[in-house]
Amino acid sequence: MTAQMDRVAYDSGESIPYVDSRIYTDHGIFEEELDNIWKKVWIATVHESELPAPLDFRTLTVAREPIILLRGSDSKVRAFLNVCPHRGNLIIRQPAGSLTVAEPSGNANRMTCMFHAWQFDCFGRCVDIPRAKAGYQDRLKKEDVALTELPCEVAHGGFVWITLSADAAPLSEYIGQAFDIMKEELDTEPLAVFHYHKAIISSNYKLWHDTNSEFYHDYMHYFNRATSMLQKGYFDRQYTAFPNGHCTVGSMEVKYDAYQGAADRVLSFPGMPRNGWKMVDLFPGATYNIRGSSLRVDTMTPLGPDKVMIEFRGLGLKRDTPDEQAQRIRDHNTIWGPFGRNLHEDLLGITGQGVTMRPGSTPRRILHGRRENNTIHDEIGMRHFYTEWARRMGRSPSNPLYRAQIAAE
Amino acid sequence: MNIMAQAELKSVERAIADVIYRACLLLDEQKFMEWLDLCAPEFSYRITTYSPEIRRQMTWYEQDVPGLKGMIEMLPKHNTDHGQLTRHVTVYTVDVARSQTEATAISSFACYRTMLDGINSHMDSGETQLFLIGRYHDRFSIGEQGPRFLHRNVVLDTRRLDKGSHYPI
Numbered sequence: 001m002t003a004q005m006d007r008v009a010y011d012s013g014e015s016i017p018y019v020d021s022r023i024y025t026d027h028g029i030f031e032e033e034l035d036n037i038w039k040k041v042w043i044a045t046v047h048e049s050e051l052p053a054p055l056d057f058r059t060l061t062v063a064r065e066p067i068i069l070l071r072g073s074d075s076k077v078r079a080f081l082n083v084c085p086h087r088g089n090l091i092i093r094q095p096a097g098s099l100t101v102a103e104p105s106g107n108a109n110r111m112t113c114m115f116h117a118w119q120f121d122c123f124g125r126c127v128d129i130p131r132a133k134a135g136y137q138d139r140l141k142k143e144d145v146a147l148t149e150l151p152c153e154v155a156h157g158g159f160v161w162i163t164l165s166a167d168a169a170p171l172s173e174y175i176g177q178a179f180d181i182m183k184e185e186l187d188t189e190p191l192a193v194f195h196y197h198k199a200i201i202s203s204n205y206k207l208w209h210d211t212n213s214e215f216y217h218d219y220m221h222y223f224n225r226a227t228s229m230l231q232k233g234y235f236d237r238q239y240t241a242f243p244n245g246h247c248t249v250g251s252m253e254v255k256y257d258a259y260q261g262a263a264d265r266v267l268s269f270p271g272m273p274r275n276g277w278k279m280v281d282l283f284p285g286a287t288y289n290i291r292g293s294s295l296r297v298d299t300m301t302p303l304g305p306d307k308v309m310i311e312f313r314g315l316g317l318k319r320d321t322p323d324e325q326a327q328r329i330r331d332h333n334t335i336w337g338p339f340g341r342n343l344h345e346d347l348l349g350i351t352g353q354g355v356t357m358r359p360g361s362t363p364r365r366i367l368h369g370r371r372e373n374n375t376i377h378d379e380i381g382m383r384h385f386y387t388e389w390a391r392r393m394g395r396s397p398s399n400p401l402y403r404a405q406i407a408a409e
Numbered sequence: 410m411n412i413m414a415q416a417e418l419k420s421v422e423r424a425i426a427d428v429i430y431r432a433c434l435l436l437d438e439q440k441f442m443e444w445l446d447l448c449a450p451e452f453s454y455r456i457t458t459y460s461p462e463i464r465r466q467m468t469w470y471e472q473d474v475p476g477l478k479g480m481i482e483m484l485p486k487h488n489t490d491h492g493q494l495t496r497h498v499t500v501y502t503v504d505v506a507r508s509q510t511e512a513t514a515i516s517s518f519a520c521y522r523t524m525l526d527g528i529n530s531h532m533d534s535g536e537t538q539l540f541l542i543g544r545y546h547d548r549f550s551i552g553e554q555g556p557r558f559l560h561r562n563v564v565l566d567t568r569r570l571d572k573g574s575h576y577p578i
Contacts, residue, residue: 050463058462095462196463199571202528222486261479329468338573339456339470345488347572348527355529
């Protein structure tokens with residue numbers, strides 16, 4: 001047992017910690033990740049402003065499970081599996097909308113499976129099975145079936161969090177103190193989404209979270225070198241690690257006008273210094289990133305060992321005037337829009353990693369060994385993530401096939 | 410409208426279409442400063458799209474002429490996908506104001522990317538992929554030197570851009 005634990009705890013503080021690239025390429029490990037991580041933890045999904053009115057819905061997928069998020073007639077947001085209990089068809093097919101609009105095969109205010117017109121109310125209860133008595137006699141009634149409801153909470157800046165695990169600990173326990181650094185900015189007043197786009201990249205999801213968890217890659221971004229790395233305070237930014245694999249990065253004052261054509265930010269968030277910059281990285285695949293006037297939230301949907309969908313949201317304050325919102329959007333787009341300076345570079349980075357780390361490619365060591373007293377170019381963020389990954393997977397990231405080897409022996 | 414007036418209107422419409430096509434060739438060849446020469450000093454440029462996911466109209470890029478020039482000048486300092494973007498455009502409508510000093514036009518476009526170094530250049534360079542589709546909504550001023558772009562709104566249908574781009578569309 002001691003030997004096994006030694007091999008799981010790859011970040012021993014000695015020499016150069018590394019991960020084996022098979023954690024990014026192996027199909028078996030990916031399937032285990034879905035079961036041991038993605039189906040067990042709380043996942044940040046959409047923002048509540050995407051469901052502003054009763055009976056508004058959004059659909060998404062977590063660990064291959066299709067899900068409906070629905071604001072009920074009581075204004076509470078609930079999560080259901082988007083699967084008809086009859087023959088397993090997808091019930092809601094649109095990405096977003098309102099149940100107040102009737103579907104061709106169903107009534108308004110209900111979720112209707114178009115296949116055989118089984119209807120469900122906003123609480124997931126089955127309210128109509130066509131010709132139920134004729135087909136099922138008394139063997140099955142509408143009261144016997146319902147949509148599967150999932151644990152769901154709205155928290156941390158108004159995001160809708162769900163888990164596929166019915167017996168998961170509460171969200172507050174999973175997050176712990178990780179949002180303390182950003183609590184005032186997120187929870188003083190309501191936020192609203194102004195930007196959404198997504199990317200599907202041929203690379204492993206953890207490589208994107210790695211990018212969000214280390215700042216050494218600022219060498220890739222001229223914008224960040226000019227406005228941050230060359231400015232006072234950059235190398236003082238501190239990482240703080242929290243239980244369950246989360247970590248945060250402390251603020252600095254960014255000098256936006258050091259980049260030609262960019263301007264210092266006029267707007268901010270409650271409690272956020274103007275031109276400040278804070279981050280919260282959440283295990284296993286979400287990041288909150290506030291830079292000056294805009295909050296960017298990345299959420300990921302792993303699609304395979306070598307494919308990930310990343311969704312990008314930009315948010316400001318709900319009370320923003322149209323002019324204020326337009327300013328936040330301009331600031332956001334400068335670096336983070338699909339035509340922005342930084343995001344394109346970041347995505348090229350993990351695309352390149354995806355080329356060198358394809359399923360079946362030669363295993364190699366990926367170094368996680370920078371130690372700089374937990375400051376900005378320290379790779380503590382990645383090491384902390386993989387320590388949690390090891391705990392949940394029972395595998396060492398630097399020797400991930402260890403269990404299989406033991407079995408073979 | 411008499412025959413002379415009709416001929417004059419057709420001539421203006423042809424000139425509008427011509428400047429749209431010239432702009433595409435210049436953008437394809439990455440002659441961005443020459444593209445801006447086709448624009449009035451007060452030209453503004455936007456890339457927009459509607460998201461059915463968040464049910465909002467979104468602006469993904471917005472610049473005036475100084476902003477575009479700055480963006481262009483800074484391109485060499487940035488890592489980027491060097492694939493060639495090629496625009497295929499059809500001008501659908503040209504509407505010239507009665508005064509013949511302003512016009513609007515709507516064009517449909519498809520933008521292809523012929524890959525170079527975006528993924529794995531050994532295998533992918535030379536392959537052409539559809540990058541995005543949409544419409545140009547253009548507004549022009551018409552002076553003695555012909556039509557000049559006053560405003561371009563690139564209205565995208567494509568919303569999943571994956572790696573994205575550093576270039577105007």
